[in-house]
Amino acid sequence: METGFDAGRPVRVSSFNGIDVFMVNTDKFKTSSIHFFFQDNLARENVTKNALLPAVMRRGSMEHPTFRDISMELESLYGATFDCGVTKKGERHIIHFYTEFLSKQFVPDGTDIFAEALELLFGIITRPALADGSFREDYLAQEKENLRIRIEGRVNDKMSYSVERCMEEMCRNEPFEIYDYGFVEDLAPITADGLTAHYRTMLGTFPLQVYLVGSISDKEAEKVTGLLSGLARGDTVKLRESFTGKEKAEIRHVTETMDVTQGKLCLGCRTNTAPGSDDYPALMVYNGILGGGIHSKLFRNVREKASLAYYCYSMLEKFKGLMVISSGIDTGNRELALDIINMQLDDMSKGNISDYEMEATIKSMETGIKSLTDSQVNIVDFYLSQTIAGTDDDFGTLMEKIRKVTKDDVRAAAQRIVPDTVYFLTAESDDE
């Protein structure tokens, strides 16, 4: 019997017009939150507009026409937060808006804080500040510039930049190679009228998931449903699956140079294990043993034994079916590091897995999964990801599946792994 997973499945409050409202009712947090996720297929023609939308929308609503007005309102609501942006999960492009606010039992003066926060968020999403029926030209121009800076600013964080670039190189000519924030050259043609039309497409046709988390009453949840049922909705966009397998690959080597002190080495692989397949938990265990923490082969061999790196880990991109191994090393140590990494991959395929590695990995995953229930954002992200992957696990059922994974299952997962691309970010003077 599973105990401790008290943050159970979200309750589906309502489902209509391509909109689903979920509620996770719990009193354990000091705050409550409301999350909106609009989903689109990741595609060149929409990606830049999708990224620009939340940036322009956060500037103001009819009731709070400037960002300053919104900020003042948030401060008055006991430091409530509001944020929005875009992200990709597999080949889905997701536009999210959220607000988090003190739960009513901690509000000293009887303010109906849920109603006020909902009003603010719903206003920003459905009643943006417009001029002559279109987004304000000044907001549009400023946010185009900010988005350009954002896109070009990818290089500033070398660690995440190298991992993203490795995955993009692996997925050339597939939608997944598209960067979440879009393309600088696609910004110029976007007009206020065009973006407003796109906004109406988002509001009217993108599948929408809403999550309410915290101390939320049924009446409050009904209120959300009531507001959403007032939205004019058309035919909902059909979303496609992301997963792509690739059983053979000639390893490509991609080297990029930049003015850096430390080299970033990434090895990208296809997992050939779909997120909805029965084999997926074994892949998760595989990743944990290989590079998912201090007990992992990569950490112990690349960092602790060879003293080559401060960090070396592996991570899964669940939806598309990718795994990336990432490490920061001396620019001259590329071959040495690759050799050690490849030895670990070989070990995994041969099933050279100790009892300690197996047990420590499963325990660490259990700790990780249980810990997710202590964070509203993580609870929401977990269930959103389930719906995108087309799976129906909760924290408890997922854990049970992981506990049943055997070494043979892990070895089978290892044998499906196909190395695809070696990406190296290195210094310009290097003679590689």
Next chain:
Amino acid sequence: MGSSKIIYEKAGEALYSYEHPSGLKAFVIPRPGYLKKYAAFATNYGSIDNEFIIPGETDVTRVPDGIAHFLEHKLFEQKDGNVMEKFSRLGSNPNAYTSFNKTVYLFSCTDRFDENFRLLLDYVRNPYITPESVENEKGIIGQEILMYQDNPDWKVHFNLLKAMYEKHPVRIDIAGTIDSISRIDRETLYKCYNTFYHPSNMIVLAVGDVDPENVFRMVESTIPHNKPRAPVNRIYPEEKAAVHSEFIEERLAVSIPMFRIGHKGSFFGEKGIGLLMYEVAVKLALELLAGRSSELYEQLYGEGMINSSFGTDVSVEKQYAFSILGGESPDPLQVRDRFCRALEEAKKKGLDRSACERLIRAYRGRFMRQFNSVERIAHSFISVYFKGVSMFDYLDVYDKITFEYVNEVLHDHFKPESLAMSVIRPV
């Protein structure tokens, strides 16, 4: 075993505490319903403590920069192997961090808390450092230092501290330099360990769904009942009130200039709630001047002079104090000039009283929100504790702080001679 309990009704929180005969203080903040349990064993010893007189000696000991952080790495090594493996077997996540003022060893777990907790109490007290493992660690920490060299956010921040401070070790990177760590050896590591890892210089904290009495019993029975020891005499250089240099600039592989504008505070020697009051006042003043609800933010953002990366940061410690604002800008110098103009205007006219009240209201909510996360609670508690206060004292500060005091601090903290700027420009 004498333990005590304080209830903070407004926050719906309780703090349990216990003092061990050795001088070690232990605390528990319960979080019913949370699955994650977190514990930390922290010493009041950080990267700035590089000159001191060892109790019982008369000569001053000077140690290489970065040694507190190096020691943090080495404590994971035990006679019977790496302690990380033992935590892994228990399914928990051990970690540690070093800041200017403290070194913190911690773990989070969801099961078998008692075993994890005993392991934490045990390994931090039993270093096993060999000359070979010291050499091996130089490679790992060397890569950690190089990683930060490529991190523009880190660089722009530490360059600012280098500009602000002439002598105080807060100007030195926490991990030291490749050169300074090359001079670290086993003997010096033990010397630092024996000086600063005495129980009376340390605290233990547990946060989560745990039983306070049980935690205190484990502390009581695990830690030897030795006498408390006199505090270590730490030596910090005299630092002038004015900044060391007004401007520092460096080029890195970034897409847009990044900047930090800092004011160096001259608020030293005070301990306790006065320190928090000053910190909150500086935060309020800075946010009133340039926060998201300020006129200046709206103007600069509208002109494309700043973007959403713009933010503020305030640090008030016994030894040093500074406030920082910064982000990305195509023209950092203009941002500085505009900020200075707004500052002078506010000094003449006074700040906005109703905005100040609104912000204090927001601070109360933000204070409460941190109780959502066991890590945030632990982090806040420990950072405040070594200043001689409790994180719950913030609630008092929000009740007692006055608009008049914030205005006073505006004049006291934001002086023209205490301003410095750091800029990172694209290559």
